[in-house]
Amino acid sequence: MPEIIDTPAISAATQAFLESEQPLLINGEWVTGGTGGDLDIINPATGESIATVPGAGQTEVDAAVAAAREAFDRGPWRTMGATARAELLLKLADLVEQNMQILSELEVLCTGMPMTNAANLAPIIARDWLRYYAGWPTKISGETLAQDPFPVPGMERFLMTRKEPVGVAAQIVPWNFPLGMTIMKLGPALAAGCTVVLKPDEHTPLSALFLGRLIQQAGFPAGVINIIPGHGHIAGAALAEHNDVDKISFTGSTEVGKKIIEAAKGNLKKVTLELGGKSPFIVMPDADLNKTIPMAVQQGYFLQSQNCVCPSRMLVHKDVYNQFVDGLAAGADSLMIGPGLNPETTLGPLVSARQLERVQGYVQSGKDEGAQLITGGDQLDRPGNFMRPAVFADANRDMRIVREEIFGPVLSVIKLETDDIDEILVQANDTEYGLNGSVWTENIGTAMRISAGVRSGIVGINAHTMSDINGGLGGYKQSGWGREMGEESLHAYLETKTIMMHY
Structure with missing residues (x-):
């Protein structure tokens, strides 16, 4: 089997990002330091450290969830129209397109994936998936329902449904294809009108943190998207247990997925799991x-x-x-x-x-x-x-x-x-x-x-x-609950409300 030793240099823009501070994104602000211990990001091709990122602990999880809660309950995001949400997603897609080289190089440096057959695809997929989900906010609607005559004379009624965002969504992203998995989760949540606390994996947080800069450039309101890298057993567990989180989406092993279910029982939050396979x-x-x-x-x-x-x-x-x-x-x-x-x-x-x-x-x-x-x-x-x-x-x-x-x-x-x-x-x-x-x-x-x-x-x-x-994307048996991607992914971030009016 042929081996390659040579490693080409990364771009000046990527190098500058690596040399800059890598804080957490909470409530629209960059927060330095974390109570979950620093994360030493290792290049798997060399074994050398390329960056240090603060790891979120309970303090940062609480702050991020509170920011997402406030943004959902009282911020401008709650009353923002569907077209405006779609425009923000399209702006973010354009910014991803403009920064493809940096995003590709960060994926390679964190995961080791080959540039030619994997990393080059990541920002293209991210761009196209964002544009796909940008088409959904204006298509989410309820129904006007037929109803039988009311048994009491003179009590005519009108019956309809509304689709409403579930609330605060915690999203835990794996390390194997981080940028793609991040957008796969962010896209439907934002299209539905939810706010998000995103936890990238502790090995591969850099593309998500760079994406945070693009999210700010796009103009998303503060608190709508919070990015807090951290260890699974610290930050991930805290999100799964948090009573102000309405929905959790996890991609990873079946073993950890079962722990997520157990932790989510406290407030019976909705759970989506994309787990293991043996195809x-x-x-x-x-x-x-x-x-x-x-x-x-x-x-x-x-x-x-x-x-x-x-x-x-x-x-x-x-x-x-x-x-x-x-x-x-x-x-x-x-x-x-x-x-x-x-x-x-x-x-x-x-x-x-x-x-x-x-x-x-x-x-x-x-x-x-x-x-x-x-x-x-x-x-x-x-x-x-x-x-x-x-x-x-x-x-x-x-x-x-x-x-x-x-x-x-x-x-x-x-x-x-x-x-x-x-x-x-x-x-x-x-x-x-x-x-x-x-x-x-x-x-x-x-x-x-x-x-x-x-x-x-x-x-x-x-x-x-x-x-x-x-x-x-989703599985039978112990491969998970629910589906990612496509129209079905939106359902996990929506509640159906039935409204009945007597007149």
């Missing part, structure tokens, strides 16, 4: 392997496999199994491993030394439990959190690498010994997760039967992606 990638005997194998490599190792929709369980029919395994291994070996800022890199480092150690543990587990390591899996002897992408063959349901979400570049290939679609579906659905899946076949009947039978929130036919902004 099946089902390859039928008639699949076009010239297309299927390159997509298996591209999607399987996207973001160093640190993404919830990663097709880490590859269920491959026996007739094409050997050819697929050989092609997948060759594709993994062809990836260019190196720092994300280098334009030739196609596989960057893992986000942290801790994550690398965790993934290495899964590689050892696969070996110990009898899977055949075809290629990769070893840590590189160089600075940074680099490892070679692994391919395991002869895997089965009893192995941890097949059952558990690894969140690292480790793909497992399982041989399908049957032609029976019902039995294939049993194997595809043999997981506690249900976020994503895909089927690869040239037979439309096979495609439709399998896509209908896979129990997950997204199913691709000759495609394996995170859905589309017009669709929805």
Whole structure:
């Protein structure tokens, strides 16, 4: 597997941002210091510190929630018209477009993602998603409802519904695709008229803090968007428990999602969870392997496999199994491993030394439990959190690498010994997760039967992606509650009020 050492320099604008102070954004003001301990932001490609950010504690959480509460209950945001909210979102989208290079470089520096196939997409996606959600404020409306005659004569009535914002929304963003996940949550909340307390992950807060500057330039009223990076067990827990938070949206692990539910019980706040996955990638005997194998490599190792929709369980029919395994291994070996800022890199480092150690543990587990390591899996002897992408063959349901979400570049290939679609579906659905899946076949009947039978929130036919902004992202079973993206994402930030008038 080829390695790249060279790291191009970042732009002067990004360097200037890194050298500036990185305070929290609370009630329209930049607040220095935090009671949750400083966050040392590490470049995963070098292991070196690139910035220090104050971590929010209970004091900052309380202040941010109070600001959001005031802005929602009594500020100009509450009476602002739908068109004005849409204009602010469009202004922010334009500012994102004008600052794409800085945002891309900050994503690379914090996450390690390659510039060419990931980080360059982040600000484009952010811009386009903001513009998508800018179209929604003027489309949110209630209904005039039919009603039966009132049983008491002379008591005619009129019945209608209103859609109203739920209130203060706390949003907890993961580290794997921070800018995109931030906009995916901010967009529908703001379109609905909510106010927000955003908590970026402690490893990757810089793009959100830079976005805070753009939010101020766009002219959002004070307190509408508050940005408070911090540790999950401190700031995240405080937000989940807070009685003045009306809604919480969390993206992350299923384990933490269950803790969010427990913490949210105090005031029965609304909860949206986008959690883990162990997505099946089902390859039928008639699949076009010239297309299927390159997509298996591209999607399987996207973001160093640190993404919830990663097709880490590859269920491959026996007739094409050997050819697929050989092609997948060759594709993994062809990836260019190196720092994300280098334009030739196609596989960057893992986000942290801790994550690398965790993934290495899964590689050892696969070996110990009898899977055949075809290629990769070893840590590189160089600075940074680099490892070679692994391919395991002869895997089965009893192995941890097949059952558990690894969140690292480790793909497992399982041989399908049957032609029976019902039995294939049993194997595809043999997981506690249900976020994503895909089927690869040239037979439309096979495609439709399998896509209908896979129990997950997204199913691709000759495609394996995170859905589309017009669709929805979310899962069955332990992959979460509710949906992100699309019209359905707005519902999580709206209450339906029924109004009945007698006349």
